[in-house]
Amino acid sequence: MTRLSVIGSGYVGTTIAACFADLGHGVINVDIDQEIVDTINDGSAPIHEDGLAELVAEHAGPNSTGRLEATTDYEAVLDTDVTFLCLPTPQNGDGSIDLSIMEAAADQLGATLAAKDAWHTVIVKSTVVPGSTEEDITPILESASDDTAGDEFGVGMNPEFLREGTAVRDFLNPDKVVLGADDDRALEDMYSVFDPLIDQSDAPVVETDTRTAEMIKYANNSFLASKISLINDIGNICKEFGIDAYEVADAIALDDRIGEQFLRSGVGWGGSCFPKDTAAIRAAARNKDYEPAMLDAATEVNNRQPDRLLSLMDNHVDVAGKQVAVLGLAFKPGTDDIRNSRAIPVIEGLQARGAEIVAYDPVAIENMRERFPDIEYVDTPATALSEAAAALVVTDWEEITALDDEFDAMSTPVVVDGRRAIDRRDGIVYEGLTW
């Protein structure tokens, strides 16, 4: 059992804290947000993730194992041996990484660790561009603590590959565990934290240095985002030829070298990570005078898909002054997260056309209302479809894939599907984005 502190209690921080508590460690979550801290200490999960509420209730709050606690006080790290940094790494206006939150937290953590004589290991979990841990975060920790990395404290980098919506399952069943460390003692500490997970999941371990660990994360996300963009490019070609891109994808997936995952073509990738991380690594490459042509193209294909969806609609109906249903607002099913959701450019495109937008999502309406306060939001997809001149499918929620005769209530039944969520049927004019 290791005593851990986890700084930042969002999607990643809360998930790993609850999972590590479940694996037997004693864990303290540190966050600046008092509401998040209170929620965890009450035994509830501050975010919606399958299985997380149960884990937090089991280990935090009344009648729990007591292995998980939360606080706003950085001093709590002094009762632990290892600290994970799970803080946001947003992007600047030019796409490059904004490390200011990481830097502020490293400064506060270092100042706190100044009071500790015993060895302590700090592990960067956030996604940071190659060199950040070694050249940015470690020097801040050193100057704030007045200690030397490798002698008085250790630093590691451990990228995270979990997905929103399946965070707990992904964390407990990783395809790999990447342990980046620049000194042996930090690596040892990382093993003491990860051994129960490695034993339980049988995941392969990649031991490396911190900058390679950082790059592995970007390579992973870049590859997956590019894979989707490539199938979208192929899908757009298929559409021009009247070929079903899904039939093509099913066939190429039989080649083990390609595989079946992340081959669903459509309106493109969104979320808090693929757009941000591809932008950050492209900016970092450019900073080194390298033009990342593939990643630029992957981004361009992604940016074009919402326009293609709207053009397919334009081929059938002029929506100026007419009602249009937007079905799905979250960046993917299973989450209320709308960050970089493809629904955003779709709504902007509809606004530019003068359409009256009626939007439906089972859980993401309140988040989208903050972004677009003036469009209409409704509780059921049927209400969105009633009297609509067109419907655009952006997220493949079950509630949307299950739609059937609700389309009969449209004024002109034009359905443009960005996720292959709806079956072609009599009575509707159906356009699939790539099929």
Ligand SMILES: NC(=O)C1=CN([C@@H]2O[C@H](COP(=O)(O)OP(=O)(O)OC[C@H]3O[C@@H](n4cnc5c(N)ncnc54)[C@H](O)[C@@H]3O)[C@@H](O)[C@H]2O)C=CC1
């Ligand atoms: N969301 C995801 O699925 C994944 C995210 N990542 C990476 O993990 C990192 C964290 O991402 P999320 O968990 O999604 O972020 P998030 O935005 O959900 O959570 C960050 C938390 O940090 C807290 N915070 C901000 N400043 C703080 C400070 N100075 N001290 C203490 N707490 C502070 C915030 O209150 C918030 O609760 C990012 O680098 C992201 O790219 C990596 C893999 C998956």
Ligand SMILES: O=C(O)[C@H]1O[C@H](OP(=O)(O)OP(=O)(O)OC[C@H]2O[C@@H](n3ccc(=O)[nH]c3=O)[C@H](O)[C@@H]2O)[C@H](O)[C@@H](O)[C@@H]1O
């Ligand atoms: O770095 C991160 O934060 C995470 O980013 C992604 O996870 P996530 O953004 O939660 O969601 P994904 O399931 O990967 O979906 C991303 C986007 O791609 C789209 N997508 C996905 C798969 C597909 O075949 N087609 C497709 O368009 C989804 O609709 C969604 O908009 C990665 O899958 C995680 O491994 C990684 O840890």
